[in-house]
Amino acid sequence: MTTNVFDELTWRGMVYDATPGCDGMLATEKVACYIGFDPSAKSLHMGQLIPIALLARMQRYGHTPIAIAGGGTGMIGDPRPTAERQLLSKETVEENVLGIRAQLERFLDFKAKNNPAKLINNADWLFKLGLIDFLRDTGKQFTVNYMLDKESVKARLGREAGVSFTEFSYMLLQAYDYLQLYRGHGCRLQMGGSDQWGNILAGVDLIKKVAATTNQAGAVTGYSHGEPHALVHPLLTTASGEKFGKSEGNALWLDRSMTSPYRFYQYWFNVDDRDVVTYLKWFTLLDRPEIEGLEEAVRTEPANREAQKRLAREVTIAAHGQDGLDEAERVTAAFFGGELARLGASDIEDVLGDAPSGHVPRSALQGGMSFDRFAVAAGLCVSNAEARRLIDQGGAYLNDARILDPRQAVTVEHLIDGRIVILRRGVKTYRLVQITG
RNA sequence: GCAGGGGUGGGUGAGUGGUUAAAACCGACAGACUGUAAAUCUGUUGCCUGACGGCUACGUAGGUUCGAAUCCUACCCCCUGCACCA
Numbered sequence: 187m188t189t190n191v192f193d194e195l196t197w198r199g200m201v202y203d204a205t206p207g208c209d210g211m212l213a214t215e216k217v218a219c220y221i222g223f224d225p226s227a228k229s230l231h232m233g234q235l236i237p238i239a240l241l242a243r244m245q246r247y248g249h250t251p252i253a254i255a256g257g258g259t260g261m262i263g264d265p266r267p268t269a270e271r272q273l274l275s276k277e278t279v280e281e282n283v284l285g286i287r288a289q290l291e292r293f294l295d296f297k298a299k300n301n302p303a304k305l306i307n308n309a310d311w312l313f314k315l316g317l318i319d320f321l322r323d324t325g326k327q328f329t330v331n332y333m334l335d336k337e338s339v340k341a342r343l344g345r346e347a348g349v350s351f352t353e354f355s356y357m358l359l360q361a362y363d364y365l366q367l368y369r370g371h372g373c374r375l376q377m378g379g380s381d382q383w384g385n386i387l388a389g390v391d392l393i394k395k396v397a398a399t400t401n402q403a404g405a406v407t408g409y410s411h412g413e414p415h416a417l418v419h420p421l422l423t424t425a426s427g428e429k430f431g432k433s434e435g436n437a438l439w440l441d442r443s444m445t446s447p448y449r450f451y452q453y454w455f456n457v458d459d460r461d462v463v464t465y466l467k468w469f470t471l472l473d474r475p476e477i478e479g480l481e482e483a484v485r486t487e488p489a490n491r492e493a494q495k496r497l498a499r500e501v502t503i504a505a506h507g508q509d510g511l512d513e514a515e516r517v518t519a520a521f522f523g524g525e526l527a528r529l530g531a532s533d534i535e536d537v538l539g540d541a542p543s544g545h546v547p548r549s550a551l552q553g554g555m556s557f558d559r560f561a562v563a564a565g566l567c568v569s570n571a572e573a574r575r576l577i578d579q580g581g582a583y584l585n586d587a588r589i590l591d592p593r594q595a596v597t598v599e600h601l602i603d604g605r606i607v608i609l610r611r612g613v614k615t616y617r618l619v620q621i622t623g
Numbered sequence: 624g625c626a627g628g629g630g631u632g633g634g635u636g637a638g639u640g641g642u643u644a645a646a647a648c649c650g651a652c653a654g655a656c657u658g659u660a661a662a663u664c665u666g667u668u669g670c671c672u673g674a675c676g677g678c679u680a681c682g683u684a685g686g687u688u689c690g691a692a693u694c695c696u697a698c699c700c701c702c703u704g705c706a707c708c709a
Contacts, residue, residue: 425661452659459660489658522659572652575667579653593673612652614659 189213191247197474198467200240200419202380205390208415211374212249216301217412219244219375220252220367222308222360223290225260225282226274229441230289232431232453235501236419238293239469240377241303245294246471250301252373253290255283258312259360264385265338265353283307289440293504304371308363315362324362327395328388333357336384357388364389365396368411375415386416422468425460440505446542447506451514452614454498455491459484462493470500521616526586531603534618543618544609551621554595557584564619566609576611583610 190213195201211217221237223230230238241251260279263271274282287305294303333339336357342349364386367373376386393414398406422430431438431453438453439445457465463481466472472480480493503511520526520534544564546555555563558573561582567573574592576582582589584600585608600607607619 456659459658462660488660491658491660494658494660518659569670570672571670572668574673576653579667581653612654 191244191249194243194247195240195417195419199464200468202418202420203383204417205387205415207413208375208417211413211415212247215412216248216250217375218250218252218304218367218371218373219377220254220364220373221377222254222256222259222363223286224256224264225279225286226263227439228282228285229439229444230286231437231439232450233422233429233437235431235440235469235505236422237378238290240419242293242471245298245301245303248301249375250304250371251294252304252306252367252371253294254363254367255286255290255305255307257283257307257309259308259356259363261309261312262352262356262359264356264360265336265342265349270350270353279309283309285441292507306367306371308359308366311366312359312362320358320362323396324358324365324392327392328358328361332388337381357385360385361388361392364414365392368393368397368414372411374412375417377417377419379421380418381421383416383418386418390414390416422464425458442506442510447502447510447514448517449542450505451498451502451511451518454501455494455518457494457497459488459493462497466493466497466500469504470497472496472500522614524586526608529602531606534602534606534608535620542616543620545620545622546607548598548621548623551596551598551601554597556592557582557589557594557596558592560596561609564607564609564617566611566615566617581612584608586610 190209192201192204192209192212219241221241223234223237241253245251257279260274260282261276263273265271290305294305296303296305333354334343339349339354342353364373364376367376376389378386394406394409397410397414399408399410401407424430433449433453438450440450442450454465462484463477466477466480470477480496483490483492498514499511502514506514520529526534542565544566546560546563550560550563558567558570558577561567561573561576562570566582567576573582577589577592580588580590584594584596585602596607598604601621602608605621607621609617609619611617
């Protein structure tokens with residue numbers, strides 16, 4: 187472990203940009219720092235593990251992490267370069283904030299003796315904010331020219347549909363948040379992705395304007411709670427150029443009911459060799475020698491996947507606890523260990539309770555059901571045509587036996603202990619089918 | 624508001640009356656090879672059908688035609704200039 191977070195983050199490749207003096211502050215003082223979490227869904231997604239990891243690391247170095255649940259800013263929405271956002275209802279935002287809160291509590295220590303993490307909802311102050319006061323106190327500090335400089339706003343200005351005043355104002359709200367935290371919690375660092383740089387600097391600028399202390403001659407001598415800073419991380423993409431944290435184009439979630447621990451684990455397990463070291467640095471607390479050891483392992487014995495296994499273990503346990511990891515590893519062993527056939531139904535149910543599953547009524551199998559239709563009924567394929575295609579190509583399996591004839595009948599004979607069937611497509615897509623009724 | 628360009632399958636994008644379920648590329652899926660990797664190679668990639676064949680589809684709604692993604696009309700949306708706001 188290096189002596190200060192900044193060096194640590196630099197080594198981990200997580201510093202894209204920071205305000206001058208930020209490194210010095212982090213090396214010599216213990217400060218409060220914050221990151222905002224947008225409550226646009228009831229669960230955080232994998233991409234948001236990045237800010238979580240940053241906060242967690244700050245805490246380890248003795249700084250105080252503050253997670254902001256954007257209950258207020260979530261009512262507005264940060265402008266996207268393409269199109270206006272759909273406003274979420276107040277109820278939805280509140281619900282989402284609750285979900286996010288529960289998840290953050292697993293990653294940050296809220297009971298630490300010296301620097302317990304804090305979780306604050308910016309609705310606390312934004313909802314109370316009076317328009318006139320806001321325009322006079324905060325709005326007056328910014329020129330529209332400054333605000334127009336933001337990339338996402340520029341992009342929108344070039345379009346006929348434009349950008350609503352609502353979203354245009356977002357930047358000021360975020361700046362105001364930072365000011366509130368600065369005043370109320372002495373928060374001196376805001377972090378985020380590099381796409382947030384503009385918004386974060388707006389906050390820094392606002393604080394500097396409002397909280398500067400001056401000498402007799404009017405020159406700035408300092409700031410009431412110390413100089414505010416900004417630090418942003420690079421935006422992470424995979425070696426193949428995709429957005430990090432997406433599988434088949436869908437986001438993976440931290441909520442186990444939305445993304446099972448098994449799928450979560452598998453995502454990390456399957457990380458490209460080219461990405462695995464970066465991910466170890468970003469998402470695990472492993473120290474430098476350990477990561478360098480794994481890096482070496484990737485180079486010399488890639489087939490062992492030591493780095494991927496370790497990555498998957500570390501991150502899954504952080505997100506889903508020991509139970510979640512056990513479950514993910516049990517399912518993995520059952521599916522990929524080639525011993526499905528030897529297990530009984532209750533063992534399988536036990537182990538795979540969490541695996542992607544489908545249900546087919548027993549009555550459908552009484553007279554036998556052709557395999558292609560069964561595959562659709564069980565949710566392995568979306569259409570009969572797709573099922574037939576899959577079978578033709580030799581990628582369909584029933585209880586680990588390849589099926590080559592679409593009309594092959596699935597009957598009660600195939601049931602494991604009379605109530606379960608395992609379907610598989612290709613190498614790694616398994617589906618547990620429960621026969622009901 | 625005026626003028627011009629455009630809306631095609633998951634994406635980019637060809638196609639301007641029949642031979643077009645719609646080129647090409649990407650993505651996706653499967654197979655081979657492997658390490659549950661990458662790269663590569665092969666196949667598949669609207670739906671129903673074992674197959675013949677059928678059905679639905681090219682912004683939306685109508686129309687012309689034996690026949691339209693392709694022509695006409697109206698509407699919606701996007702883009703590019705110009706004007707207005709200044």
